[in-house]
Amino acid sequence: xxxxxxxxxxxxxxxxxxxxxxxxxxxxxxxxxxxxxxxxxxxxxxxxxxxxxxxxxxxxxxxxxxxxxxxxxxxxxxxxxxxxxxxxxxxxxxxxxxxxxxxxxxxxxxxxxxxxxxxxxxxxxxxxxxxxxxxxxxxxxxxxxxxxxxxxxxxxxxxxxxxxxxxxxxxxxxxxxxxxxxxxxxxxxxxxxxxxxxxxxxxxxxxxxxxxxxxxxxxxxxxxxxxxxxxxxxxxxxxxxxxxxxxxxxxxxxxxxxxxxxxxxxxxxxxxxxxxxxxxxxxxxxxxxxxxxxxxxxxxxxxxxxxxxxxxxxxxxx
Amino acid sequence: xxxxxxxxxxxxxxxxxxxxxxxxxxxxxxxxxxxxxxxxxxxxxxxxxxxxxxxxxxxxxxxxxxxxxxxxxxxxxxxxxxxxxxxxxxxxxxxxxxxxxxxxxxxxxxxxxxxxxxxxxxxxxxxxxxxxxxxxxxxxxxxxxxxxxxxxxxxxxxxxxxxxxxxxxxxxxxxxxxxxxxxxxxxxxxxxxxxxxxxxxxxxxxxxxxxxxxxxxxxxxxxxxxxxxxxxxxxxxxxxxxxxxxxxxxxxxxxxxxxxxxxxxxxxxxxxxxxxxxxxxxxxxxxxxxxxxxxxxxxxxxxxxxxxxxxxxxxxxx
Numbered sequence: 001x002x003x004x005x006x007x008x009x010x011x012x013x014x015x016x017x018x019x020x021x022x023x024x025x026x027x028x029x030x031x032x033x034x035x036x037x038x039x040x041x042x043x044x045x046x047x048x049x050x051x052x053x054x055x056x057x058x059x060x061x062x063x064x065x066x067x068x069x070x071x072x073x074x075x076x077x078x079x080x081x082x083x084x085x086x087x088x089x090x091x092x093x094x095x096x097x098x099x100x101x102x103x104x105x106x107x108x109x110x111x112x113x114x115x116x117x118x119x120x121x122x123x124x125x126x127x128x129x130x131x132x133x134x135x136x137x138x139x140x141x142x143x144x145x146x147x148x149x150x151x152x153x154x155x156x157x158x159x160x161x162x163x164x165x166x167x168x169x170x171x172x173x174x175x176x177x178x179x180x181x182x183x184x185x186x187x188x189x190x191x192x193x194x195x196x197x198x199x200x201x202x203x204x205x206x207x208x209x210x211x212x213x214x215x216x217x218x219x220x221x222x223x224x225x226x227x228x229x230x231x232x233x234x235x236x237x238x239x240x241x242x243x244x245x246x247x248x249x250x251x252x253x254x255x256x257x258x259x260x261x262x263x264x265x266x267x268x269x270x271x272x273x274x275x276x277x278x279x280x281x282x283x284x285x286x287x288x289x290x291x292x293x294x295x296x297x298x299x300x301x302x303x304x305x306x307x308x309x310x311x312x313x314x315x316x317x318x
Numbered sequence: 319x320x321x322x323x324x325x326x327x328x329x330x331x332x333x334x335x336x337x338x339x340x341x342x343x344x345x346x347x348x349x350x351x352x353x354x355x356x357x358x359x360x361x362x363x364x365x366x367x368x369x370x371x372x373x374x375x376x377x378x379x380x381x382x383x384x385x386x387x388x389x390x391x392x393x394x395x396x397x398x399x400x401x402x403x404x405x406x407x408x409x410x411x412x413x414x415x416x417x418x419x420x421x422x423x424x425x426x427x428x429x430x431x432x433x434x435x436x437x438x439x440x441x442x443x444x445x446x447x448x449x450x451x452x453x454x455x456x457x458x459x460x461x462x463x464x465x466x467x468x469x470x471x472x473x474x475x476x477x478x479x480x481x482x483x484x485x486x487x488x489x490x491x492x493x494x495x496x497x498x499x500x501x502x503x504x505x506x507x508x509x510x511x512x513x514x515x516x517x518x519x520x521x522x523x524x525x526x527x528x529x530x531x532x533x534x535x536x537x538x539x540x541x542x543x544x545x546x547x548x549x550x551x552x553x554x555x556x557x558x559x560x561x562x563x564x565x566x567x568x569x570x571x572x573x574x575x576x577x578x579x580x581x582x583x584x585x586x587x588x589x590x591x592x593x594x595x596x597x598x599x600x601x602x603x604x605x606x607x608x609x610x611x612x613x614x615x616x617x618x619x620x621x622x623x624x625x626x627x628x629x630x631x632x633x634x635x636x
Binding site: 089093096097099151212227236237242243244245246249250251252253254255257258259260261262263264265266267268 | 407411414415417469530545554555560561562563564567568569570571572573575576577578579580581582583584585586
């Protein structure tokens with residue numbers, strides 16, 4: 001089959017990949033649409049040095065084979081962490097932190113930038129008929145945005161900022177606004193603030209605001225400058241959510257963190273069913289984030305496009 | 319009067335200081351015993367570049383002058399943050415985070431390494447007769463240790479570690495153990511683990527333990543190596559408390575923080591009344607931490623002693 005394959009930090013489009021074979025309790029899913037996320041871009045830059053295989057984890061597809069016939073022909077999305085199911089961590093916290101987990105297209109398991117992917121049945125979620133592929137493909141990043149609400153109390157009166165109005169930041173901003181919260185999207189350039197403004201969010205240039213301006217700040221840039229601004233902007237006793245994966249080490253001013261008694265919370269994967277519910281209810285605008293769509297065979301060009309400054313979601317169609 | 323005065327990063331013993339004049343709603347306290355804390359040592363190293371004045375914030379004393387006669391002759395300790403009392407922060411969170419606060423011996427207000435200090439009446443707390451000065455002088459750092467229990471839920475079944483078995487770490491370890499929690503004190507050298515073991519706490523060398531060993535880790539070293547170990551040792555979804563003030567910037571691996579969804583909480587000053595209650599009930603051993611006592615006039619020698627590796631509490635008697 002065809003797919004985008006990462007090996008030794010080099011991404012290639014291959015036409016010779018074997019079609020994956022589902023094991024017991026797994027489904028074979030024909031991939032219909034995928035999204036490129038910042039983690040994919042980081043991985044191509046070498047963020048997960050050991051990974052070798054088909055890249056990608058944001059997708060929608062149709063079940064072609066399954067031990068449970070009820071799934072046949074169903075349009076699905078799927079959560080991306082697969083735990084051992086037997087360790088203390090799996091029992092207590094679920095698969096996301098299992099030490100021997102695999103993660104679709106990220107860790108020890110082929111991903112979705114291909115014609116087919118194999119996924120455990122327990123990870124599947126059916127997509128309602130009235131949610132188009134171009135919307136359903138945002139389920140994974142929207143779930144990641146919703147993770148924040150599982151971790152901390154988002155109080156409606158909190159002055160809230162999202163640093164980084166990009167492909168993930170805009171989902172986070174919209175999710176937080178659903179609490180009735182006043183959300184300001186912060187970017188480095190005026191152009192990056194146009195879409196958030198169109199989506200009804202407040203906007204500001206990140207360096208135009210004084211220190212300690214917000215109760216609640218979400219860092220969604222994944223770069224050191226974004227982190228430094230986020231820490232600068234959160235008020236003493238405030239909460240700072242780290243939503244983006246950082247590569248390497250960052251130089252942090254821990255003094256403000258201690259003296260200001262800041263609460264910093266790392267945040268990763270989130271719940272799929274609530275994300276799909278919000279998409280079905282059209283509570284979160286996702287299609288305005290789409291900046292381009294490519295056939296899978298043009299995947300390398302799509303990656304170049306996705307890596308350009310200011311570009312949000314790029315889709316690939318196998 | 320006599321006192322230890324910090325100016326331009328240089329600490330001197332001076333005999334020409336004016337006796338401070340209490341304002342309205344303030345008491346003049348004759349200082350009877352003070353403790354040197356790591357923050358004092360950091361300040362002499364230049365951690366708060368702008369500070370000029372009498373250093374010190376851990377003390378016990380006797381009220382000599384007060385607008386309220388009920389305080390006359392009372393033995394007291396005092397909380398160290400003085401807020402404006404009128405801003406939103408003071409009203410919502412108390413004086414500890416008031417943007418225009420002063421802090422005894424730390425920020426814009428003379429401290430306690432002198433014969434006399436002036437303190438607002440609202441900051442005073444009477445010391446019970448059966449709590450000796452050598453115990454009461456630990457109220458401030460013990461309050462700082464208790465602050466953790468105001469900020470996060472300390473669950474009794476959590477595997478808990480304190481990195482840094484020093485003057486503050488040993489108070490934190492004892493406070494956490496009072497929840498019935500299994501607390502392990504981690505140090506770099508065997509010699510540093512003798513006192514924690516005598517105090518009934520578990521001990522281990524910090525580099526002898528594998529990654530992700532603890533649910534709950536308190537960083538109490540204030541150095542980058544201690545922070546790196548703390549982040550290494552806390553498990554995914556665990557909590558890391560930063561209890562020590564760091565000077566400058568630290569290089570942090572934010573990847574573990576995000577992927578492991580770690581919760582990092584900065585922690586500073588705590589509640590005095592509960593600290594004094596624990597001291598009165600003899601629930602926390604403090605006098606074994608005393609490694610030396612000097613007259614105030616030998617303050618510079620006392621500072622050298624306090625800065626030596628492995629030394630815990632050094633007291634000064636004005």
